[in-house]
Amino acid sequence: MTAVLEVRDLHVRVEDTEILKGVSLILRQGEVHALMGPNGSGKSTMAYAVAGHPHYQVTGGDILFNGESMLELDPDERAKLGIFLAFQYPVAIPGVSFANFLRAAVSNVRGYKDRAREAAAQDGQSKVIGSELMPMREFRTELLTKMDRFNVDRSFARRYLNDGFSGGEKKRGEVLQMAMLEPKITILDESDSGLDIDALRIVSDGINKLVADGMGALLITHYQRILNYVKPDKVSVFYNGRVVLTGGPEVAHMLEEKGYSWVEEEVAEKVVA
Ligand SMILES: Nc1ncnc2c1ncn2[C@@H]1O[C@H](COP(=O)(O)OP(=O)(O)OP(=O)(O)O)[C@@H](O)[C@H]1O
Ligand SMILES: [Mg+2]
Numbered sequence: 218m219t220a221v222l223e224v225r226d227l228h229v230r231v232e233d234t235e236i237l238k239g240v241s242l243i244l245r246q247g248e249v250h251a252l253m254g255p256n257g258s259g260k261s262t263m264a265y266a267v268a269g270h271p272h273y274q275v276t277g278g279d280i281l282f283n284g285e286s287m288l289e290l291d292p293d294e295r296a297k298l299g300i301f302l303a304f305q306y307p308v309a310i311p312g313v314s315f316a317n318f319l320r321a322a323v324s325n326v327r328g329y330k331d332r333a334r335e336a337a338a339q340d341g342q343s344k345v346i347g348s349e350l351m352p353m354r355e356f357r358t359e360l361l362t363k364m365d366r367f368n369v370d371r372s373f374a375r376r377y378l379n380d381g382f383s384g385g386e387k388k389r390g391e392v393l394q395m396a397m398l399e400p401k402i403t404i405l406d407e408s409d410s411g412l413d414i415d416a417l418r419i420v421s422d423g424i425n426k427l428v429a430d431g432m433g434a435l436l437i438t439h440y441q442r443i444l445n446y447v448k449p450d451k452v453s454v455f456y457n458g459r460v461v462l463t464g465g466p467e468v469a470h471m472l473e474e475k476g477y478s479w480v481e482e483e484v485a486e487k488v489v490a
């Protein structure tokens with residue numbers, strides 16, 4: 218079955234301010250949907266709300282995965298369903314190697330942890346004896362295969378997560394995370410920012426391979442440039458907490474050419490009409 222993420226008339230508040238004022242969009246597995254919009258229009262807010270960040274309070278509307286509301290699920294449960302958020306600003310975790318971080322994340326998402334706990338409970342143990350993790354050998358083989366397939370240097374595995382990584386290295390690291398976690402739906406928040414031309418190609422190439430494998434990608438970006446490499450099925454424009462325009466790749470070209478004043482005019486026309 219093709220997984221579908223639907224954001225329906227979503228209203229989100231941060232502290233006392235309403236930031237999203239009725240966002241609707243649909244993303245299916247295997248599709249690329251680009252999301253553009255000026256600074257502060259609410260793109261990252263929507264991404265965090267979908268991932269289930271506790272600071273973002275949903276005050277109206279719904280977020281559905283395969284037709285079922287995810288609003289009551291915590292971020293961990295959303296990740297298990299197959300939702301992944303590639304952050305605009307990835308965090309560094311000194312002391313935790315990339316490989317150990319990925320092994321823990323993969324074990325969680327693929328249910329190793331839950332199964333180990335269930336088995337312990339059935340045996341009447343209060344604690345898990347043995348491993349909650351994906352077996353090392355199996356994990357290592359898969360990690361190395363995917364590092365090669367996605368052009369990520371093997372030295373990444375031993376480095377501390379994002380610690381001292383350049384901007385481009387962090388973004389490549391996110392492609393590797395996606396490759397390992399195999400999400401059904403991914404939101405990439407400005408994965409193209411700060412990339413040089415070669416890194417942009419590598420990251421785009423990685424996204425394209427994952428989309429060909431069936432991942433749906435919501436690609437938040439400020440520039441048309443990445444869309445030369447990752448072809449969007451749809452382009453939507455965010456403006457002041459709403460999606461105000463959806464079309465094909467031509468929308469991104471129009472924005473590049475005319476800027477957001479063009480969107481303002483389009484919206485004004487619609488309101489008048
Ligand atoms: N945790 C927060 N606390 C206070 N205000 C917030 C918080 N998160 C978002 N906002 C506000 O919500 C608005 C939308 O921010 P958001 O980060 O979603 O915009 P964006 O479209 O992603 O912008 P950019 O293109 O600059 O990344 C901004 O005015 C921002 O200051
Ligand atoms: Mg943002």
